[in-house]
Amino acid sequence: MNKLRLIIAREYMSIVGRKSFIILTLLFPFLMIGLGSIPILMAELNDKGEEAQRIAVCDETGHYATALPNDDKFNFLLIEGATVTDANEFFSKEDNGSYYNALVVIPREVDSTGVVNIYSKGNIIPALESTVKSALTDTIENAHLAAMGIPNLQEIIEKAHVNIDVRAIKLSETGDAKESSTDIAIALGMVLSLIIFWFVFFSGTMIMNNVVEEKTNRIVEVVVSSCRPFHLMMGKIIGVGLSVLTQMGIWIVLLGIAGVIGGSLMGVGSTVASPEMIGAGAAAAPEVESEMGSLLRQLMSINFTSIIINFLLYFVEGYLLYCAIFAALGSAVDQASDTSQLLTPVMLLMFFAFYAAIGCAQNPDGPMAFWCSIIPFTAPTVMMVRLPFEVPIWQIILSHVLLIATALAIVWLAGRIYRRGILSYGKKASFKDLFNWLK
Amino acid sequence: MAYLDISNVVKRYEGHTALAGVSMQVEQGCIYGLLGPNGAGKSTLIRIINRILAADEGTVTLNGKKMTDSDISHIGYLPEERGLYKKMKVGDHIVYLGRLKGMTKADAVASMHWWLDRFDLKEWENKKVENLSKGMQQKVQFIGTVIHRPPLLIFDEPFSGFDPVNAEQLKVEILALRDQGSTILFSTHNMASVEEVCQQITLLNHAQVVLTGSVDEVKQQHKKNIIAVQTPDTIQPHPEMFTILPPDPVKKNDTRIKLAAGVNVRDAITWLNEHYRLTGFTEVLPSMNEIFIETVKSKNLENNE
Numbered sequence: 001m002n003k004l005r006l007i008i009a010r011e012y013m014s015i016v017g018r019k020s021f022i023i024l025t026l027l028f029p030f031l032m033i034g035l036g037s038i039p040i041l042m043a044e045l046n047d048k049g050e051e052a053q054r055i056a057v058c059d060e061t062g063h064y065a066t067a068l069p070n071d072d073k074f075n076f077l078l079i080e081g082a083t084v085t086d087a088n089e090f091f092s093k094e095d096n097g098s099y100y101n102a103l104v105v106i107p108r109e110v111d112s113t114g115v116v117n118i119y120s121k122g123n124i125i126p127a128l129e130s131t132v133k134s135a136l137t138d139t140i141e142n143a144h145l146a147a148m149g150i151p152n153l154q155e156i157i158e159k160a161h162v163n164i165d166v167r168a169i170k171l172s173e174t175g176d177a178k179e180s181s182t183d184i185a186i187a188l189g190m191v192l193s194l195i196i197f198w199f200v201f202f203s204g205t206m207i208m209n210n211v212v213e214e215k216t217n218r219i220v221e222v223v224v225s226s227c228r229p230f231h232l233m234m235g236k237i238i239g240v241g242l243s244v245l246t247q248m249g250i251w252i253v254l255l256g257i258a259g260v261i262g263g264s265l266m267g268v269g270s271t272v273a274s275p276e277m278i279g280a281g282a283a284a285a286p287e288v289e290s291e292m293g294s295l296l297r298q299l300m301s302i303n304f305t306s307i308i309i310n311f312l313l314y315f316v317e318g319y320l321l322y323c324a325i326f327a328a329l330g331s332a333v334d335q336a337s338d339t340s341q342l343l344t345p346v347m348l349l350m351f352f353a354f355y356a357a358i359g360c361a362q363n364p365d366g367p368m369a370f371w372c373s374i375i376p377f378t379a380p381t382v383m384m385v386r387l388p389f390e391v392p393i394w395q396i397i398l399s400h401v402l403l404i405a406t407a408l409a410i411v412w413l414a415g416r417i418y419r420r421g422i423l424s425y426g427k428k429a430s431f432k433d434l435f436n437w438l439k
Numbered sequence: 440m441a442y443l444d445i446s447n448v449v450k451r452y453e454g455h456t457a458l459a460g461v462s463m464q465v466e467q468g469c470i471y472g473l474l475g476p477n478g479a480g481k482s483t484l485i486r487i488i489n490r491i492l493a494a495d496e497g498t499v500t501l502n503g504k505k506m507t508d509s510d511i512s513h514i515g516y517l518p519e520e521r522g523l524y525k526k527m528k529v530g531d532h533i534v535y536l537g538r539l540k541g542m543t544k545a546d547a548v549a550s551m552h553w554w555l556d557r558f559d560l561k562e563w564e565n566k567k568v569e570n571l572s573k574g575m576q577q578k579v580q581f582i583g584t585v586i587h588r589p590p591l592l593i594f595d596e597p598f599s600g601f602d603p604v605n606a607e608q609l610k611v612e613i614l615a616l617r618d619q620g621s622t623i624l625f626s627t628h629n630m631a632s633v634e635e636v637c638q639q640i641t642l643l644n645h646a647q648v649v650l651t652g653s654v655d656e657v658k659q660q661h662k663k664n665i666i667a668v669q670t671p672d673t674i675q676p677h678p679e680m681f682t683i684l685p686p687d688p689v690k691k692n693d694t695r696i697k698l699a700a701g702v703n704v705r706d707a708i709t710w711l712n713e714h715y716r717l718t719g720f721t722e723v724l725p726s727m728n729e730i731f732i733e734t735v736k737s738k739n740l741e742n743n744e
Contacts, residue, residue: 007539225489
C-alpha cells in the first residue's frame with residue numbers, strides 16, 4: 001500500500017508539477033471564452049467595417065416599399081416612378097451597375113402570388129433576403145387583414161393569440177405533484193454525460209501515452225523490480241485520475257469566482273440562495289412568478305443529491321473500466337504511433353457509449369436507454385442522461401453492481417496484459433498476443 | 440547452504456521453454472557470473488529472482504528462506520533495459536527509487552546525498568535527468584540501484600553504455616560493495632569483465648545450465664594441455680610426447696606445443712629444457728571467451744544431431 005501511495009504521488013506530481021499543467025489549467029477558461037467570442041467579434045467587425053449597401057427598390061404596387069427598414073446594413077432606395085421589367089437592363093444602365101448592390105422588385109400581383117424578386121450582379125447576401133422577407137410578410141399580412149374590413153381586428157387577434165406553456169408535472173408514488181422540466185433535465189443529463197466521456201477519454205489517452213513513455217524510457221523494468229506491475233498500473237491510473245480531478249476542481253473554483261464577481265457586478269445581492277429561501281419565497285408569493293422563479297423551481301425538482309452521488313460513482317467506475325483498458329493497450333506497444341490499430345475498437349466503443357447517451361436523452365425510458373444503462377460499457381454515459389428523469393432504484397443498483405464487477409474484472413485482466421506487455425519489446429503485439437498474455 | 444539457491448526452475452512461454460530446470464548456487468559475498476548467448480534464458484532467470492516473473496516450477500531461496508515479495512527490498516537490480524524518468528530531478532528520482540525499495544524518506548535523502556557526493560554529481564541534484572550526459576545518467580542509474588544497500592545486487596550487462604573511465608569507476612564501486620559483504624550476480628556477454636571480477640560462473644544455453652563452477656576450475660577443466668615456449672631454436676615434433684601447433688596469430692614468436700595424452704607439463708618441460716635453449720614457457724589456459732564459444736558451439740551441435 002505504501003508503494004502504491006508513492007507511485008500515485010509521483011504520477012500526480014509528474015503531471016500537476018509541470019509548468020504547462022499550471023499554465024494550461026489557468027488559461028484554459030480564458031482560452032475558451034476567447035475562442036467563443038471570436039465569431040461574435042468577427043461578425044461585429046464585418047458589420048462595422050462596411051458602409052450600408054444600397055439596394056434599389058422597384059415597387060410596382062406603390063405602397064409596400066416603405067415597409068423596408070433602412071438600417072446600417074441596408075439602404076433601400078426607391079426608384080421613383082420607374083417600372084423595371086428587365087433587371088439586366090437596369091444594371092446595364094449607366095451608374096446603376098456600380099451604384100446599387102441589388103435590386104428588389106415588388107411586383108403588382110404580390111398580394112396574390114406572394115413572390116418578390118431580388119436581383120444582383122454579385123452574390124445575394126442572406127441577410128438581405130431575410131430582411132426583405134420578414135418586413136414584407138408582416139406588412140402584406142396586415143394589409144390583407146385590414147382589407148377584410150372587420151372592426152377591432154387587431155384586438156381580436158391579440159386576444160385569440162396564445163402561447164402555450166407546457167408544464168410537465170411528475171406524479172410521485174405518494175401523489176405529490178412536482179413540476180419538472182424536460183429541457184432542463186435533458187440538458188443536465190447531457191452535460192454530465194459529456195463530462196464523464198470527455199474526462200475518461202482525455203485521461204485514458206494520457207495514461208496510455210504515459211505507459212508507452214515508461215516503456216520507451218526503459219524505466220519500467222527498474223520500477224517493477226521494486227513493486228508489483230499491478231501497483232504501477234493502478235498508481236498511474238489513480239494518479240492521473242487525481243490530477244484530472246484537481247484540474248476540474250480548479251475550474252469549478254474559477255467558475256465560482258467568476259460567478260460571484262459576475263453576480264455582484266450585475267447587482268444581484270444573493271447569487272447563492274439556499275433552497276429554503278427559494279422555497280419560502282415561492283410559497284409566500286406564488287402568484288408573482290417570474291420566469292427565473294419557475295426555472296429555479298424546476299431545478300429544485302431534480303434530485304441533485306442522487307445525481308451527484310451517482311455521477312461520482314459512475315465517473316469513478318467508468319474511469320477505472322476504460323483507463324485500465326488504455327493502460328493495457330499502452331503496455332502492448334513500443335511507441336505511441338503503434339497504438340492506433342489496438343485503439344480503434346476501444347474508441348468505437350467509447351464513441352458508441354457517447355452517441356447512445358445522446359440518442360437515449362430523447363427517450364430516457366425506452367428499451368434502448370434501459371439496456372444501454374445496464375450494459376457496463378455504456379452505463380456511465382447513458383445512465384447520466386436518464387438520472388434526471390428518475391430511474392427505478394433497482395435499475396440503478398443493478399447497473400452499478402454490473403459496472404463495478406466488470407470494471408474490477410477488466411482491471412484484473414488489464415493487469416495481466418500489462419505485466420507481460422511492459423517487458424516485451426521489439427514486436428508489435430496483436431490482439432492474439434494480448435489474449436495469450438491473459439493466460 | 441548457499442545465499443541464493445535456485446533449484447530446478449522451469450519457465451515456459453507459449454511456444455517455447457525459457458528455462459528447463461535451471462539450478463544455481465550463489466555463495467554469500469562472491470561475484471557470480473551468469474553467462475550465455477542471447478536467448479539462453481538469462482534475463483528470464485534474473486526476472487524470476489527479482490520476482491518480476493513467477494517460475495512455473497522450482498524454488499528460489501534467499502538466505503535459506505523461500506523468497507517472497509518482501510525480499511525484493513533486499514535486491515538491487517540494474518536491468519539491461521534501463522532508463523530513468525527524464526523529467527524528474529536527479530535527487531528526487533534517486534529518493535523515489537530508494538523509497539520504492541522500502542527506505543524511509545530521511546534515509547533515502549541521506550543516502551542520495553552520500554552517493555551523489557561520491558560520484559561528483561552534487562551540483563546536479565536539482566537538475567532534471569534529461570539535462571545530464573549519458574554517462575552521468577548511467578551513474579544516477581547505478582546510484583538508484585544501490586541506494587538501499589542491498590545484500591544482493593544483480594547487474595545485467597552493467598558495463599554497456601559506459602565509457603572506459605566510467606566503466607572502471609563502476610567496477611571499483613562493485614568490488615567495494617562486494618568487500619562490504621554484498622553478493623553480486625552478474626549477467627554479461629563481456630568475457631573480459633568476467634575473468635577480471637567473477638569468482639564463479641554459470642553458463643546457460645538453450646534454457647539449460649551447460650557449465651558451472653569457479654573460474655579457475657572451469658579453466659583447468661577446459662585446458663587443452665598446450666604450452667607456449669619461448670626459444671631461439673626450432674623445436675621438432677616428438678610424436679610420443681607432443682605435436683607442434685601453428686603459431687598464435689598474436690604471439691607469433693611463441694612455439695605452441697600440444698602435449699600428447701598422459702604426458703604432464705613438468706616432464707615435457709624437463710625434456711625440452713634438455714634439448715633446446717628455453718628462455719621461457721607458460722601453460723596456455725583457455726580464455727573464458729574461448730570456453731564460452733566452444734561450449735555453446737558443441738552443445739548446439741549435440742542439439743542438432
